Amino acid sequence: MQYKLEIDLSEVNRCLLCSDPPCSGACPQGANVGRILRALFFENYMYAASKIADVDCTYCNAPCEAKCVLNAMNKIPVGIRNSLLGLKQSMDKLPPKQLEFADLSTDICGVKLENPFLLSSSVVASTYDMCRRAFEAGWAGVAFKTICNFPQHEASPRFSAIHNHANSFCGFKNIEQLSDHSVEENMEVFRHLHSEFPKKVIVASIMGSNADEWTRLASECEEAGASVIECNFSCPNLEDGDLGMTIGQSEELIERFTRATKKGTSLPVLAKLTPNITDMVPMALAAKAGGADGIAAINTINSITGVNVDTLVAEPAVRGRSIVGGYSGPAVKPIALRFISDIAKAEGLEDMHISGMGGIETWRDALEFILLGSGSLQITTSVMQYGYRIIDDLLSGISAYLRSKGIPALRMLIGGASASVVDHQSIERGTILLPTFHHKLCIGCGRCYISCMDGGHQAIRFNTETRRPILNGLKCVGCHLCRLVCPVDAIGVANRTIGGSFD
Numbered sequence: 001m002q003y004k005l006e007i008d009l010s011e012v013n014r015c016l017l018c019s020d021p022p023c024s025g026a027c028p029q030g031a032n033v034g035r036i037l038r039a040l041f042f043e044n045y046m047y048a049a050s051k052i053a054d055v056d057c058t059y060c061n062a063p064c065e066a067k068c069v070l071n072a073m074n075k076i077p078v079g080i081r082n083s084l085l086g087l088k089q090s091m092d093k094l095p096p097k098q099l100e101f102a103d104l105s106t107d108i109c110g111v112k113l114e115n116p117f118l119l120s121s122s123v124v125a126s127t128y129d130m131c132r133r134a135f136e137a138g139w140a141g142v143a144f145k146t147i148c149n150f151p152q153h154e155a156s157p158r159f160s161a162i163h164n165h166a167n168s169f170c171g172f173k174n175i176e177q178l179s180d181h182s183v184e185e186n187m188e189v190f191r192h193l194h195s196e197f198p199k200k201v202i203v204a205s206i207m208g209s210n211a212d213e214w215t216r217l218a219s220e221c222e223e224a225g226a227s228v229i230e231c232n233f234s235c236p237n238l239e240d241g242d243l244g245m246t247i248g249q250s251e252e253l254i255e256r257f258t259r260a261t262k263k264g265t266s267l268p269v270l271a272k273l274t275p276n277i278t279d280m281v282p283m284a285l286a287a288k289a290g291g292a293d294g295i296a297a298i299n300t301i302n303s304i305t306g307v308n309v310d311t312l313v314a315e316p317a318v319r320g321r322s323i324v325g326g327y328s329g330p331a332v333k334p335i336a337l338r339f340i341s342d343i344a345k346a347e348g349l350e351d352m353h354i355s356g357m358g359g360i361e362t363w364r365d366a367l368e369f370i371l372l373g374s375g376s377l378q379i380t381t382s383v384m385q386y387g388y389r390i391i392d393d394l395l396s397g398i399s400a401y402l403r404s405k406g407i408p409a410l411r412m413l414i415g416g417a418s419a420s421v422v423d424h425q426s427i428e429r430g431t432i433l434l435p436t437f438h439h440k441l442c443i444g445c446g447r448c449y450i451s452c453m454d455g456g457h458q459a460i461r462f463n464t465e466t467r468r469p470i471l472n473g474l475k476c477v478g479c480h481l482c483r484l485v486c487p488v489d490a491i492g493v494a495n496r497t498i499g500g501s502f503d
Contacts, residue, residue: 300326344373
């Protein structure tokens, strides 16, 4: 049984994921409606199903919808009742639980993590109060916002975003710099957090302007209670062109400053690398040569998210000007996964820990990074949009997956899909896998026909009387574009064909 629930999430995706959602208080059966919708939004179906098991919406007049905040905007409220009924009707398709408990603990180079999730070095982990609240929410650790000795000069505004149809971030750009607190102030935060949360992991992200500073900062962070040192070789937003990303594009500088950092600490050292290069493996090897114990990847990608066509200024506009900034969010996940895979499979890097990041939003995203070789995970952009509370669905979602698969420990899956990524010469190219149409599910929109005609191989004909697609198997090359554009998952896969004939 596949770990997928076939329900219509179009209404769930309209949910604003409110703080203290009024729909929850309106349920006459006491269901935490807002929490259930949030679980569905983040594909945490098992949790959502467990919270609705004793709730019956069949004859309810949906007072939850009357309380939906969209009403205040004169918009149609989220169709909560039908969404929950759809979940209820599909619960029998969920995989059964094989285990009562699954161990989510991992580690960073021997430093134990109660679960794999950390906040990545950014504004979301920049003060004592923010880290405290994240720890209390369930995050295993934080990579604190990069500590340095040189002054920061922030711009305003400093963010821009590309939204999807659900008005969520598809991509996110920042032109933010490093910590604007003094080293002494940040060391006091470390001491306080280490004393109050001794089992949580503090990753000290540092950046020096010379070798001595890298050494000194590493030493001060260890003394203040950090568990791991992370060398920021990848920030794209600094005023000084000889720092951050510039280091990450030079094997010689990476090795030199990694070695300087190791000189100042006995803690594990991660090199946080930039994706603004063609091949990250040489940079990772240089970090290892300098003594790094692991790699953190990826940092943000150089980007321009758009131009305001009324003002003719790129975004974000700072008094009529803009700059190239760091791109993150779901749009960068495929790029991040590629770099994680490259590092995990590279000769000479087999013993290096990988702390993966770049577009993680749901537990499924997290699992993909783990399967390609990440032993720990770092997150920022989805926290900026949805808050620390996303840890609930990350943990319960991945735990439910493991228990349904009978996998007792998350560590067993690290790198589990790595071998499936091969070079171009090793992929099998002699098989055609034909699509097949499920006419009971088909709604007759004709999207598959349009895409195949104008973007494929003209292998689909559309019967305008029955409003159903018809496949020409002699023309079909098995590209599966039709399956990707179908809005209702009404296209499956037929028998394999080799040389144009059925097996």
